[in-house]
Amino acid sequence: MSSTTGDLAAGHHGHDHGSYLTAKRGLMSWLFTLDHKRIGMMYLGSILTFFLVGGLLALAFRVELATAEPDLFTGSTYNRLFTLHGAIMVFLVLVPSIPASLGNFLLPLMLGAKDVAFPRLNLLSFHIYMLGAAFLVFTLLAGGVETGWTFYTPYSSTTDSAVVSALMGAFILGFSSILTGINFIVTIHKMRAPGLTWLRLPLFVWASYATSLIQVLATPVIAITLFLLVFERTMGIGIFDPALGGDPVLFQHFFWFYSHPVVYVMILPAFGVISETVSIHSRKHIFGYTAIAASSVAIAAIGFLVWGHHMFVSGQSELAGTIFSLITFGVAVPTAIKVFSWVATMYKGSIELNTVMLYTLSFLFIFAIGGLTGLFLATLAVDVHMHDTYFVVAHFHYVMMGGTLMGFIAGIHHWWPKMTGRMFPELPAKIGALLVFVGFNLTFFTQFVAGSRGMPRRYHEYAPEFETWQFLSTVGSFVLAAGLFLTLFYLLWSMKGGAKAPKNPWEAKTLEWETESPPIEHNFAGQVICRTGPYDFDEIDTSRA
Amino acid sequence: MSNGIENESEVAAGHAHGDHPAFLAHHFHDAPQQKSAVKFGMWLFLVQEILFFAGLFMAYFAFRALYPETWLAAHELLDKRMGAFNTVVLLTSSLTMALAVRACQLDDIKGCVRYLWITIGCAFGFMIVKYFEYSHKFHVGTLPGKFYTYEGIEGGAPELFFSVYFMMTGVHGLHVVIGIGIMLWMIMGPLRRGKVSSQYYALVENVGLYWHLVDLIWIFLFPLLYLVR
Amino acid sequence: MTFAAFLPLLAGAKARAGDAIPLTPKWWLPESASTFSHKVDTTFALIYWLDVFFFVLIIGAMAWFTIAYRRRSKDQKTSPVKGNHALEFAWSFIPGLFLLSFFGMGFVTYMDMQVPPADAMDVRVTGQKWNWSFEYPEQGLQLASADGLVVPSNTPVRLTITSVDVLHSFYIPAFRTKKDAVPNRYTSLWFEAKAPGEYQIYCTEYCGDDHSRMTSKVIAMEPAAFREWVAGQKSASASMSPVERGQKLFTAQGCAGCHSIDGSTLIGPSLKGKYGANEQLADGSSVAIDDNYIRESILTPNAKIVAGFAGQMPPYQGRLQDDEISALIDYIKTLK
Amino acid sequence: MSSSHAAAPSHGHGHDHPAGEHISSMGTYLTIFGLLLILTVLTFAVSYAELPGNWSIIAAIGVATVKAVLVAGWFMHLKYDTRFNVLVFLSAFWFMLVFFGFTLTDLTSRGALFQKLDNHTLHAEKGAKYGAPAVLKEGGHGSEGGHGGGH
Known part of the structure; x- marks a missing residue:
């Protein structure tokens, strides 16, 4: 129906007809593009590349950990491996993952806008990201760094590895994150199409909005923290160095003031993706739209008040620990609301068990475990036992890797037709999803047990009693890797060999599906007018498909 | 009825904004949308600036709480008069910056440039005073962390006060220098090329906001470092 | 599974x-x-x-x-439940x-x-790369056995923990308790072992190369056995020759973690056959290894750094008595 | 079909009254500048007064806040800006206070439990010259009862 108005209007804009992928050619047309879709795709490529690097590092030390004795690496090498794995995965993969790639690509499309508010700034964010990445790659080549991604002082201020370049990398990446956040907030406020009211925004946009708030408010603090730490190392200013009267626990406050909210930068966009996919592939209106939207913002806001739960045994005062524990339980409520709402959305739906839905269900399964195990860690007495054991490692991998990654892969598949104009092959995709699910749970569930039995994290060699669990975990990591490689291969293959994607393969109602697959250079052939909510499936005219 | 894409010119006609001024970027619908977006973006940038400085203020309050006597003794070594003089210099520069924006609003681009030069002059004045303060500290050895050699302060960790002092004023000074650079660029570039008018002066306005924020931070730095006992 | x-x-x-x-x-x-x-x-x-x-x-x-709600037909409509x-x-x-x-x-x-009970027995715990050392102020035991933390069972024990270099964390899984060791500060934890036995101690705050080897044991004994152990420790240290005492200190204070006695190179230089020899320093000069040099190297290790090593050793200023340093020197003399 | 969903005539992006259009008079700017100078003199003078307790820092921050309001309100035109931008700007201070509040809660209540329940505990933190081991030695070994027989 309405889409035909678009076709009529397109006649006036002949130059807009080409797909954004082919509108201009040559490497420079990509590296210096102002098109949010191209920038999003470049982010996607870079992030997946670094995900590969970070993943290979993990596989390397997983092999080492298969047995209790140290057999492959020295302690020093092992420490470099897990530090680089953590730093790359956090700063180069998880923080930018969904917002910078899918967010950049989709936000203006979902808003019916031609671009983000500040396209040049957007390009600058990408270049800053690449510069920061270059520093981290340099760190890798300069012998690595072995402080742990948390850079705790005084270890990080006294050790003699390439800490400064790693700090500079993370510092620079922070600005990329801040600028993206500013850009998204302004875009969501100012660039919405006529008729697209706040309560008609897709939940992915709400999630991106909450994410961006955290990026703008929390990232500057890590920037100044890393800045001070660079001076600590180079000039010995002593703010975090007990040898000069400084306070290492203060560093932890600085660090977690950013790094706790930033876990919501990682997971909230995945929540956004799942809100879209669970509704669209069940072809049913999302259950409790307002509650899900509000809980995203609530999680972002409360997320700022709980950082001290990383410090229950750090020498933080008991009073502060108690306050942080109490507020931490407060984050669980909006999170629970989301999970219940997603499941309720499936009730009386029309559920198509395709690859996207498989990843969505995997997300719910894995995130439920990740979220529920968080309750152990929020509880003061139990956390004293669990802190810095494999239980914590398993928990944050369930939330950050399982949660974010399942959401990310679900999103990549869901929007793959829109981004590339091609469908992915369904059978290998389902096999891949199964391998990822089994591999992931085998890798990390075993770590819960090792951890709650008392195995500390960041151990290079360990007591034989943990060997069974660790060995199973290593086996799982290879199954997971096999699933991910399979996924990578068929996705790459489908860019040339996949079937041509229709405009709206999932019969979704959000605005990005109103334009071509892949979209034309300026997104829409005319001015978008929004007249319906994002999940009004009861109005689907199925004859159109 | 469903969502739709409509012919742009029809929508534009309904919107009574037929003209498309040169400063309007293609992805914005009209000038007010662009103006409010740019301004909003700048305020968000200032928010992140404040939180960047928040880390430094946090360090100040933390060590003030841990070493109160040292803090009292150490701040006596700073020259209040120099700090007060610099406060007045920065306040003046803030005034002239506000007047530069006002000149743009009145389409007086020459006036704007004149006020900007005064602002730059004040900024240089500020940095010169800072230079004298810093060189005095280098001379007597009240330097940050491990470079601290002064011996006249009782109490724990006096070097931390000077670490905090140098980091706070240093990062603030860096912002002043960046401000000078941006103002010079503005005078040489957009203002000279006639890109700024009373129709669209968002650039001058945003640089003004940045400069006022630099002033605002000094308004807090001055009493905390120099005056509070 | x-x-x-x-x-x-x-x-x-x-x-x-x-x-x-x-x-x-x-x-x-x-x-x-x-x-x-x-x-x-x-x-x-x-x-x-x-x-x-x-x-x-x-x-x-x-x-x-x-x-139950799998898609049955392509144009299936769904229920309009919104909340x-x-x-x-x-x-x-x-x-x-x-x-x-x-x-x-x-x-x-x-x-x-x-909150430890008021009558808890005090033990001082010091973490350093990469071992734990224990002192018993109430028993007057400065230099405790290097085997582990010996405590009486069924008695509350309070640990006052600090570190001399980086952060460590003192963790006893069987007791479900843990606390970070922070340089320049004291933290504390307490426990009461219900029965005699050996319980694993781990370091759970990442601290570098041998983080995973920074382990020890709580050895809980019946109170009577503990009193005997204390007495034994005291008489042993009283009757010990300086060389024996130095040997014990060498392990208990963590020297052995970085300095081998068999000539192999660990984090620091080996001490085998060093006494009386000349040492090449990082600044190009060389120094004769005598009592004074060893003393200085223990108290302020970074004053002179041996060529080829990073100055990683924590200063022992204030942590060793003079007679303890002498005992260590006597022991080092024997390492031919 | 569902006409209730028809697009509202106004656009989603609420460019109500473009911010920054207000032009303040020269007099306003000079008045604000004058007030700022007076406040600077005031805070400078107060620093010489021997205020008891925390009043010195309260006075200094109080005056600085008034000055900040003047700069933000008139020089930065926040008084004439949209409410939303005011909210955005103030949110920065809110999150800053969150950061300060929780961290200072920790720093000032460390060892509180410790001291109250157990007064023979060492607490080296406050004011002590750094170098924990030295403190342990002085404050610890000397003052502890039942110790000293070992050597």
Whole structure:
């Protein structure tokens, strides 16, 4: 129906007809593009590349950990491996993952806008990201760094590895994150199409909005923290160095003031993706739209008040620990609301068990475990036992890797037709999803047990009693890797060999599906007018498909 | 009825904004949308600036709480008069910056440039005073962390006060220098090329906001470092 | 296997006759050996079973919906349910109550774990790369056995913990307790071992190359045996020759972690055959290794750094008595 | 079909009254500048007064806040800007206070439990010259009862 108005209007804009992928050619047309879709795709490529690097590092030390004795690496090498794995995965993969790639690509499309508010700034964010990445790659080549991604002082201020370049990398990446956040907030406020009211925004946009708030408010603090730490190392200013009267626990406050909210930068966009996919592939209106939207913002806001739960045994005062524990339980409520709402959305739906839905269900399964195990860690007495054991490692991998990654892969598949104009092959995709699910749970569930039995994290060699669990975990990591490689291969293959994607393969109602697959250079052939909510499936005219 | 894409010119006609001024970027619908977006973006940038400085203020309050006597003794070594003089210099520069924006609003681009030069002059004045303060500290050895050699302060960790002092004023000074650079660029570039008018002066306005924020931070730095006992 | 972990049935299957009925499947937690560890375990069990309940509820509903409402035809219409305020309120409020009770339980036990009984026996714990050393001020034992932390059972023991270099963390899984060792500060934890035995100590705050080897043991003895041990330690140190005393200090103070006595190079230079020789320093000069040089190297290690090594050793200024340093020097002399 | 969903005539992006259009008079700017100078003199003078307790820092921050309001309100035109931008700007201070509040809660209540319940505990933190081991030695070994027989 309405889409035909678009076709009529397109006649006036002949130059807009080409797909954004082919509108201009040559490497420079990509590296210096102002098109949010191209920038999003470049982010996607870079992030997946670094995900590969970070993943290979993990596989390397997983092999080492298969047995209790140290057999492959020295302690020093092992420490470099897990530090680089953590730093790359956090700063180069998880923080930018969904917002910078899918967010950049989709936000203006979902808003019916031609671009983000500040396209040049957007390009600058990408270049800053690449510069920061270059520093981290340099760190890798300069012998690595072995402080742990948390850079705790005084270890990080006294050790003699390439800490400064790693700090500079993370510092620079922070600005990329801040600028993206500013850009998204302004875009969501100012660039919405006529008729697209706040309560008609897709939940992915709400999630991106909450994410961006955290990026703008929390990232500057890590920037100044890393800045001070660079001076600590180079000039010995002593703010975090007990040898000069400084306070290492203060560093932890600085660090977690950013790094706790930033876990919501990682997971909230995945929540956004799942809100879209669970509704669209069940072809049913999302259950409790307002509650899900509000809980995203609530999680972002409360997320700022709980950082001290990383410090229950750090020498933080008991009073502060108690306050942080109490507020931490407060984050669980909006999170629970989301999970219940997603499941309720499936009730009386029309559920198509395709690859996207498989990843969505995997997300719910894995995130439920990740979220529920968080309750152990929020509880003061139990956390004293669990802190810095494999239980914590398993928990944050369930939330950050399982949660974010399942959401990310679900999103990549869901929007793959829109981004590339091609469908992915369904059978290998389902096999891949199964391998990822089994591999992931085998890798990390075993770590819960090792951890709650008392195995500390960041151990290079360990007591034989943990060997069974660790060995199973290593086996799982290879199954997971096999699933991910399979996924990578068929996705790459489908860019040339996949079937041509229709405009709206999932019969979704959000605005990005109103334009071509892949979209034309300026997104829409005319001015978008929004007249319906994002999940009004009861109005689907199925004859159109 | 469903969502739709409509012919742009029809929508534009309904919107009574037929003209498309040169400063309007293609992805914005009209000038007010662009103006409010740019301004909003700048305020968000200032928010992140404040939180960047928040880390430094946090360090100040933390060590003030841990070493109160040292803090009292150490701040006596700073020259209040120099700090007060610099406060007045920065306040003046803030005034002239506000007047530069006002000149743009009145389409007086020459006036704007004149006020900007005064602002730059004040900024240089500020940095010169800072230079004298810093060189005095280098001379007597009240330097940050491990470079601290002064011996006249009782109490724990006096070097931390000077670490905090140098980091706070240093990062603030860096912002002043960046401000000078941006103002010079503005005078040489957009203002000279006639890109700024009373129709669209968002650039001058945003640089003004940045400069006022630099002033605002000094308004807090001055009493905390120099005056509070 | 993942799902099986949540099957409550396993709990019963694992419980053998005669054991106390485990609140959670046995393989979740290590042995429980302190006076408050069962409280931690009870809180753990409560959260565990509630987690199992909610997990089964959520994933069960998800699986049921996936099967019951699978797409049957291409143009299938769906129910226009958009929300239900009563339900939404219920699933915010009811879990909220559980969460508050978890907080309460955790808090109460945490306070038990934080506040030592007034009559607790004091032990000083010092962490350094990469060992733990223990001193007993009440018993007047400066130099305790390097075997581990020897304590009387059924007696509250309070540890005052610090570190001389980087952060460490003192963790006894069987006692369910843990606390970071922070340089330039004191932190504290306490426990009361319920029975004599050996319990593992780990360092759980990452501290560098040999982080995973920074382990030790709590050796809990009957109080009478502990008193004997103290007496034995005292007479041993009284009757010890300086060389023996130095040898003991060499392990107890952690020297052996970085300096080998067999000529192999660890973090620091080996001390084999060093006394009387010349040492090449990092600044190009060389120095004769005599009593004064060793003394200086112990107290202010970074004053002269041996060529080829990074100055990583913490200063022992204020941590060793003069006679202890002499004993160490005497011991080093014997390392031919 | 569902006409209730028809697009509202106004656009989603609420460019109500473009910010920054207000032109303040020269007099306003000079008045604000004058007030700022007076406040600077005031805070400078107060620093010489021997205020008891925390009043010195309260006075200094109080005056600085008034000055900040003047700069933000008139020089930065926040008084004439949209409410939303005011909210955005103030949110920065809110999150800053969150950061300060929780961290200072920790720093000032460390060892509180310790001291109250157990007064022979060492607490080296406050004011002590750094170098924990030295403190342990002085404050610890000397003052502890039942110790000293070992050597």
